[in-house]
Amino acid sequence: MSGDYKFDTLSLHAGHVPDERHGSRAVPIHQTTSYVFKDTEHAAALYNQELGGHLYTRISNPTIAVLEQRIAALEGAVAATATASGMAALATALLVLCSQGDHIVASSRMYGANINLLENTLPRFGITTSFIDPNDLAGIENAIQPNTKVIFGEVIGNPGLDIMDVEAIAKIAASAGIPLMLDCTFNTPWLLKPLELGANLIIHSLTKWIGGHGVAIGGVVVDGGNFDWGQNDKFSNIAGPHYAMDGINFYEEFGPAAFTAKFRAEGMYNFGPSLSPTNAFHILQGMETLSLRMQCHMDNTAKMLEFLVGHDAVAWVRHPSLPDHPGHELAKRMMPRGAGSIIVFGLKGGRDAGRAFIESVELASHLANVGDAKTLVIHPASTTHSHISAEAMVEGGLSDDMIRISVGLEDFTDIKADFELGFLAAAKKLKLKE
Amino acid sequence: MKHQLFDTNVHIATGGRTFNNDGEILVFIHGSGQSHLTWILQSRYFAYRGYQVLAPDFPGHGLSGGTPLDSIEAMADWIIALLDSLDVNAACLVGHSQGCLVTIEAAARYPDRVARVGLIAGALAIPVNDHLLSLSDKALSEAIQAMISWGHGPMGHMHDNTQPGHSFLGFGNQLMAANNQNALKNDLIACNKYKNGEDSASKIQQPALCILAEKDKMTPLKFGQQMANTLIRGQVTVIESAGHMLPAEFPNEVNTTLRNFLNETDKS
Numbered sequence: 001m002s003g004d005y006k007f008d009t010l011s012l013h014a015g016h017v018p019d020e021r022h023g024s025r026a027v028p029i030h031q032t033t034s035y036v037f038k039d040t041e042h043a044a045a046l047y048n049q050e051l052g053g054h055l056y057t058r059i060s061n062p063t064i065a066v067l068e069q070r071i072a073a074l075e076g077a078v079a080a081t082a083t084a085s086g087m088a089a090l091a092t093a094l095l096v097l098c099s100q101g102d103h104i105v106a107s108s109r110m111y112g113a114n115i116n117l118l119e120n121t122l123p124r125f126g127i128t129t130s131f132i133d134p135n136d137l138a139g140i141e142n143a144i145q146p147n148t149k150v151i152f153g154e155v156i157g158n159p160g161l162d163i164m165d166v167e168a169i170a171k172i173a174a175s176a177g178i179p180l181m182l183d184c185t186f187n188t189p190w191l192l193k194p195l196e197l198g199a200n201l202i203i204h205s206l207t208k209w210i211g212g213h214g215v216a217i218g219g220v221v222v223d224g225g226n227f228d229w230g231q232n233d234k235f236s237n238i239a240g241p242h243y244a245m246d247g248i249n250f251y252e253e254f255g256p257a258a259f260t261a262k263f264r265a266e267g268m269y270n271f272g273p274s275l276s277p278t279n280a281f282h283i284l285q286g287m288e289t290l291s292l293r294m295q296c297h298m299d300n301t302a303k304m305l306e307f308l309v310g311h312d313a314v315a316w317v318r319h320p321s322l323p324d325h326p327g328h329e330l331a332k333r334m335m336p337r338g339a340g341s342i343i344v345f346g347l348k349g350g351r352d353a354g355r356a357f358i359e360s361v362e363l364a365s366h367l368a369n370v371g372d373a374k375t376l377v378i379h380p381a382s383t384t385h386s387h388i389s390a391e392a393m394v395e396g397g398l399s400d401d402m403i404r405i406s407v408g409l410e411d412f413t414d415i416k417a418d419f420e421l422g423f424l425a426a427a428k429k430l431k432l433k434e
Numbered sequence: 435m436k437h438q439l440f441d442t443n444v445h446i447a448t449g450g451r452t453f454n455n456d457g458e459i460l461v462f463i464h465g466s467g468q469s470h471l472t473w474i475l476q477s478r479y480f481a482y483r484g485y486q487v488l489a490p491d492f493p494g495h496g497l498s499g500g501t502p503l504d505s506i507e508a509m510a511d512w513i514i515a516l517l518d519s520l521d522v523n524a525a526c527l528v529g530h531s532q533g534c535l536v537t538i539e540a541a542a543r544y545p546d547r548v549a550r551v552g553l554i555a556g557a558l559a560i561p562v563n564d565h566l567l568s569l570s571d572k573a574l575s576e577a578i579q580a581m582i583s584w585g586h587g588p589m590g591h592m593h594d595n596t597q598p599g600h601s602f603l604g605f606g607n608q609l610m611a612a613n614n615q616n617a618l619k620n621d622l623i624a625c626n627k628y629k630n631g632e633d634s635a636s637k638i639q640q641p642a643l644c645i646l647a648e649k650d651k652m653t654p655l656k657f658g659q660q661m662a663n664t665l666i667r668g669q670v671t672v673i674e675s676a677g678h679m680l681p682a683e684f685p686n687e688v689n690t691t692l693r694n695f696l697n698e699t700d701k702s
Binding site: 004005010013014015016017044045048049050051052053054060061062064065068069070072073076077078079080081082224225226228230245246248252253254255256257260264 | 445447450451469471474475478479482496497583588589591592593594595596597598599600601603604605607608609611612685686689
């Protein structure tokens with residue numbers, strides 16, 4: 001060991017050392033629900049957190065732990081806990097942080113399910129949210145109330161591609177004594193490590209770029225360990241006595257890993273949003289090539305932008321790396337390797353032309369996912385964001401003609417040819433209308 | 435638990451159980467720039483196995499208030515004063531790294547107060563190079579990163595943790611960053627100027643266990659063995675592949691070895 005391992009090495013190795021008995025180089029799939037205790041003392045010790053280890057896969061599992069430790073290593077975090085999906089990660093994290101009567105300040109420009117959870121589901125449990133334009137720093141600061149427990153947003157908003165100023169918002173959160181939690185699905189740790197800019201908690205949908213293959217759903221909550229849960233009386237569920245284990249105080253006993261300890265002891269125990277070990281294995285296979293794929297995603301995104309911006313059929317294109325994007329300078333500063341591989345655009349001819357385009361492309365897949373190795377297209381207003389209100393759509397920067405592309409890893413000349421076919425179909429549709 | 439000592443608020447981890455000074459008492463003493471969190475996987479383990487555990491944060495460390503102490507001798511006196519304030523007559527002291535120097539000094543100065551000695555990843559002296567001393571003064575985060583990097587062995591750097599989902603390096607960095615800004619610098623200076631190790635260790639009559647790490651870069655194994663050889667009743671266990679932070683990296687091996695030592699020396 002000659003020093004701290006670098007990102008690409010950690011992507012391949014972190015969290016796993018081949019066991020002495022079998023020597024399996026690949027991470028073994030521990031497809032088991034439970035683990036044989038050595039004796040009754042060992043069993044009790046695991047339940048009482050006197051030892052590290054696994055007692056039941058709803059709480060933790062050796063294959064999943066490798067994935068968690070690898071993510072923690074890549075993010076520079078103290079710990080990570082994997083969940084069945086990105087939404088499971090978000091919902092569980094919020095339910096661990098918040099209680100009835102609490103309040104959240106959230107970006108108004110986010111994935112439809114994130115908005116739905118905050119706008120429609122959590123209020124039924126007495127947890128309310130103020131939605132604020134993520135670029136309105138004063139608005140975010142002013143929205144914080146005495147009962148606000150967290151600021152939440154997406155670094156790169158889905159699908160509007162608004163960029164959050166992580167450093168500035170982290171300072172607002174810190175001065176209010178509350179954590180900043182970010183959905184970092186679109187940026188991955190390869191583009192940005194928000195903990196270094198002061199963010200405290202991170203959510204990923206592992207289904208997307210981190211897995212990259214579209215074969216497994218998964219999520220993770222990453223704990224930066226850089227928030228002092230005992231600095232005020234807002235987080236007595238973490239810095240006060242737990243209801244079990246003789247009233248354990250996670251803040252005192254686990255210090256920087258207090259949130260993770262609480263998340264596992266309450267979130268995983270009581271809600272059970274566990275990832276399947278086999279899915280953890282699949283996601284680990286994807287992580288091994290994260291750097292290679294992200295570089296190719298960025299290269300193809302640059303080519304796609306050049307193609308779209310200069311095309312006669314295209315009415316408008318939005319991406320943070322374009323100079324007319326309001327977050328362009330911020331994105332360039334925060335994410336010098338690129339601002340993600342999602343592009344949104346509109347066709348001349350509006351929604352009907354867009355529909356014709358989506359139905360005509362053959363190589364690009366029309367489906368509800370992003371971050372796959374393959375190029376994907378969708379019409380967000382009628383699909384991924386169709387369950388949010390018309391007002392929220394406007395607030396979120398969604399237009400009826402918007403098409404979202406998740407740029408894949410194909411040879412770009414083939415994607416380009418496929419899109420040309422789609423544009424021809426859109427043009428025909430436009431002519432018929434005339 | 436919260437405790438007052440010399441007008442300072444002191445935090446003492448008790449392993450999740452209410453402290454009772456009637457029982458057999460184990461005092462875990464942390465190292466340079468560390469806190470009670472060094473002992474996460476020891477304090478709870480021993481507290482639920484019949485021992486009364488005290489894992490204090492030195493002043494200016496962890497959740498304790500106050501100003502960091504400026505010498506190993508002062509730290510040794512402080513530990514004994516802490517025992518006095520809790521009406522503890524004698525205890526087993528277990529130190530890690532700098533905590534070993536404190537343990538050695540306390541056991542030599544106060545032989546009636548220290549029943550047994552545990553020395554984990556320690557040496558008779560811990561000289562600190564000028565570069566690290568300078569970093570601890572002028573670039574604290576770099577000093578912390580350097581110590582966390584050197585402090586962990588292969589398992590730590592591979593993030594292969596007995597606590598599911600945890601990163602040794604990430605945790606270590608945040609643990610040290612949470613201390614008083616002067617804590618690390620003061621501790622390193624205290625280590626650097628401490629010269630009594632050999633003399634004090636040679637006076638210790640109590641049973642002593644040294645648990646050493648094969649891949650220790652901060653207190654290399656040969657210096658740990660020298661420490662064990664100096665102790666009159668010293669015994670030694672070497673944990674293969676372990677780095678300096680072995681209480682976290684190899685908690686099960688440390689706990690079992692220490693527990694066996696306590697059981698055996700009980701019988702003797």
